[in-house]
Amino acid sequence: MDMRILGRLTAADALPFYSWVAVGGAVVTVLGLLTIVGAITFLRKWRYVWTEWMTSLDHKRIGIMYVMLALVMLVRGFVDAIMMRAQQAVALNSTGYLPPEHFDQIFSSHGTIMIFFMAMPFLTGLINIIVPQQIGARDVAFPFMNSVSLWLTAAGAGLVLISLVVGRFSTAGWTGYPPYSGAEYNPGVGVDYWIWAIQVSGIGTTLSGINFIVTILKRRAPGMKLMRMPLFCWTTLATSILMIFAFPALTVTTALLALDRIFDMHFFTNAGGGNLMNYINLFWIWGHPEVYILILPAFGIYSSVVSTFAAKRLFGYKSLVYATMAIALLSFTVWLHHFFTMGAGAGVNAFFGIATMVIAVPTGVKVFDWLMTLFRGRITFHPSMLWALGFIVTFVIGGMTGVLLALPPADYLMHNSTFLVAHFHNMLIPGALFGYLAGYMFWFPKAFGFTLDERWGKGAFWCWIIGFYLAFMPLYVLGFMGMARRMERYEISAWQPFLLIAALGAVVILAGITCLVIQLVVSIRKRNEKRDLTGDPWDGRTLEWLTSSPPAPYNFAVLPQVRDIDALHDMKRHGSVYVRPKQYEDILLPINTGAGVLIGGLAFVFGFSAVWHIWWVAAAALLAILATAAARSFRDKTEFCLTGSKVQEIENRHFRDLAREGVL
Amino acid sequence: MSPVGDDTALLPHDEAYDERAFGFWLYLMSDAIIFALLFATYQIMAGDIAGGPQGSDLFSLPHTFGETLLLLTSSLTFGLASLALDAGNRRRVLAWLGVTFVLGLGFLAMEIHEFHGMITRGAGPDRSGFLSAFFTLVSTHGLHVSAGLVFILVMTVQVVVKGLSRPVSSRLERLGLFWHFLDIVWIGIFSVVYLPGILR
């Protein structure tokens, strides 16, 4: 162990002078941070940002911050992607423009960012904003823990970002397989950045999972039986269960790798009785459920969107619920299909191959349910609906290539080829990202009180879906032609045309991201004409559309009485919506606290010092986290009372708006 | 749009304690998976001794038996603290918490002594895959026990300062779950690691 005061942190090792592209990335990262800090300072908004946002325990604001983090990381992850596509487009018989070491960092950070710091915060954010409202609750069960989760995730993202400036990121891919990721072949800090970034954010994810499960099981409004919950709540429940049971596997895997690297242990080394295959085994015990952690919430969003914009009750609600829960359990029984080629016997491979095909069945059930919901519906082509339609078509293609890969003998041919890359992007882009974007455009007015511009939203959709097909269909072909994944250069000229098309696809996706940015800017500028005063812009069917937009801190002044799956639609039909009580009751709300930010900040310091072996700082940060948690436990009074008369004031405003819109 | 209420801070409502107990229960389930995977890893690597010492060269039956008795008895004494909590007897709660703390500390001391002996004999965690898995599994449990001891200290201070208030007793209940959970994990450790190791 390193006992120097600054560990192994030296200026020569730390700064990114090994590649001009890396220097450029570092400069952009630093400038971006300075711009944000400068803008807040210039506008004198620090107090506002601190008291209203960073220290907020309001689940809606925490959710919004999660989504903001996700969108920033989406851009960063996409920059990595388009750089890879550009490199492979030009690297026929040449070194391209990226040195190998840098190319390897880019594909490693692309995967790490997109999964841990784009998809995870995106889905956690949407769940945070919407699920408590859909079940008719005033808050999540543990508001403070929610804030801790957010800032741990942000700390992890911060570690990945700072690796661009101080030191390097891992070159071992997002899966970090040993022995290459071990100390023997990778003595630098890259793998350590990867380890500590996902360790820190993984703890946040586990806490989020606990929080959502307890919220859903304990905080439902009167009459909201489990089988009356909107499907998004069901998929959230399933995802949360997967989070708390699958993430421990990731924690163990990366912790053991860290022990190998720091204490010279022999879990995954070649020598000393290590067994690197066990890393792969443990990693995918987490890895496969993780796929469903990402996809299930999107399934829930599609269910909401399809039912709302077809103006119909969801078809086969019960089958969707059972399919969701079946997927949650089955997802723990298929992990070996990620390493059929490891050398296991025929019996083992056959078992996991069959289990993999079985899991396609409940997924297929879902696709038919959505199709039947659309059938004879009065369909509105809102951008969210477009994402859903694009998803159904594209996802089925990805699913079929997945069933193909589930056959062990076929997998032996396709393993680690670009066919696999195409397959999992074909699952996760439509299956997860399109869903999150659908949710983003669907629920944006709920979070901010004005709708997003639909024209730019449709533009974004068409660019994304066309770009997706252009970028990934060629990779299927290239996989059949024998191209391995993660190639920094190649000598086979027949590959290049396909790689050029794929690069073009990335450019079209870039146009899609540009549309998303323009959509946001345009909508903010036109927010007054796009204002939604009713809180229910799409004739919604579930309870989140009963609150005002943005909702009051307590969401519901009076807890709704639920009698149907489409609770709000049912109330509208019976004329029992927007009923005012004679008198409003007092409501308890959590008191804001900076302790979550503090714990996240300390976790960042801990991670950074662990990466650089500055052990005395790491230990101090860990102790400080414990001390913060212990000190916090001494506070019994964590809520304040919003009196009935204050509630009435807020509600009066809302009902005035409703009356002005002619809803009442 | 910030909430403007009067500043009369209130204690959480009744259901909140139920939610916390259930949330903590879920945390324990998640933690159980961590231990399960460490057990699996140990079992996979138990034979990977890389020419180094194996379990029967290193483990001492009486030593492990002593550790087991300490931890098991501490579970009983924590139970007595819980009974004192039910009876609302603050002094007895403190006394039994104190006994539990001492027993836990004794367990930890024995474990550190064992580790120290192994490392000085050249059988540290970097010696072989088997020893890496052994040290990691057993010391993860040890770290949990240490965390439990810190938790006991914090709660002792809270009982002294605040008495057996509702929030304090609900925290004591969760501490109890944690402590009994650690004893269950230890049953796994002596049954999977030590006893088969000595027999081999």
Place this chain on the structure above:
Amino acid sequence: MKRAKAAGGRTLGSYLTGYVLALVLTAVPFGIAATGALSMQSALIAIGASAIVQVLVHLRYFLHLGLRSTPQERLLAIAFTAVLILIMIGGSLWIMLNLYYRMWA
């Protein structure tokens, strides 16, 4: 402040019963290991069986888990955890020992 009922009927009797049972279930496997009276295989089975029974004793008498008294969601959680632990440990051992058998044996 009598809250014995709310806490799942825990009594001095239940703790002592649990303690004595746990002592016996600890002494048996340690005795087997110390004397070497059984063959390797039966010794391992006996140790495993005592461990499983002792875990159940702890759940019953220290954690006061009961099929009726404990809230349903907690029972579901622990049952699901047990299933997953079986899948994960069983699967890992199956996969890795199969690999070991094919590559090194």
